Amino acid sequence: AQKVTQAQTEISVVEKEDVTLDCVYETRDTTYYLFWYKQPPSGELVFLIRRNSFDEQNEISGRYSWNFQKSTSSFNFTITASQVVDSAVYFCALSEDNQGGKLIFGQGTELSVKP
Amino acid sequence: EAGVTQSPTHLIKTRGQQATLRCSPISGHTSVYWYQQALGLGLQFLLWYDEGEERNRGNFPPRFSGRQFPNYSSELNVNALELEDSALYLCASSYGTLSNQPQHFGDGTRLSIL
Numbered sequence: 001a002q003k004v005t006q007a008q009t010e011i012s013v014v015e016k017e018d019v020t021l022d023c024v025y026e027t028r029d030t031t032y033y034l035f036w037y038k039q040p041p042s043g044e045l046v047f048l049i050r051r052n053s054f055d056e057q058n059e060i061s062g063r064y065s066w067n068f069q070k071s072t073s074s075f076n077f078t079i080t081a082s083q084v085v086d087s088a089v090y091f092c093a094l095s096e097d098n099q100g101g102k103l104i105f106g107q108g109t110e111l112s113v114k115p
Numbered sequence: 116e117a118g119v120t121q122s123p124t125h126l127i128k129t130r131g132q133q134a135t136l137r138c139s140p141i142s143g144h145t146s147v148y149w150y151q152q153a154l155g156l157g158l159q160f161l162l163w164y165d166e167g168e169e170r171n172r173g174n175f176p177p178r179f180s181g182r183q184f185p186n187y188s189s190e191l192n193v194n195a196l197e198l199e200d201s202a203l204y205l206c207a208s209s210y211g212t213l214s215n216q217p218q219h220f221g222d223g224t225r226l227s228i229l
Binding site (some may be wrong): 032035037042045047052091093095096099100102106107108 | 146148173203205212214215217220222223225
């Protein structure tokens with residue numbers, strides 16, 4: 001069965017600290033896609049990144065970086081030098097090739113960055 | 116480019132009534148998805164429409180239904196409202212039907228059942 005687990009419910013850091021959000025997934029498909037979304041207090045989910053199951057290259061975008069490891073079924077998200085504007089709920093999600101667009105979300109991690 | 120728009124922002128109903136939520140996708144997107152975000156239950160997939168057809172459905176009772184119009188906008192209808200239907204309902208759209216296409220979300224409709 002497909003499942004996404006974000007074990008960290010809440011994380012609180014002080015500005016400029018680095019923080020890593022964990023995501024572990026389960027799937028029987030060999031082709032699947034992983035996503036990270038950010039949900040600020042306004043409610044809208046903002047797409048951050050997509051990773052294909054056959055592409056294990058890590059990715060960096062500014063202060064954001066993602067580490068995808070198939071061996072441990074993990075897709076972790078690191079924010080370097082966190083800022084107050086990073087405060088939000090972050091969701092990891094899984095899409096399987098045979099499920100046609102259905103996103104399976106983790107429970108989310110609420111990140112609070114204090115000044 | 117306009118994003119996904121949803122209306123109304125808030126909707127207050129009583130038990131047993133019916134609710135209609137509306138969604139306009141990003142221009143050029145043909146697929147529309149509906150998700151429910153209820154307190155304590157996280158984000159759950161409800162429905163997927165593409166080219167006017169229902170393509171996939173989540174584990175929700177039949178009183179949750181919807182449709183997609185020729186202009187790709189969509190409606191979600193919830194009949195015989197129950198207290199546990201209180202939630203934020205999020206609509207998303209994507210280009211095409213491939214599972215690797217990122218879904219782009221609207222601000223949601225907050226449905227409150229009294």
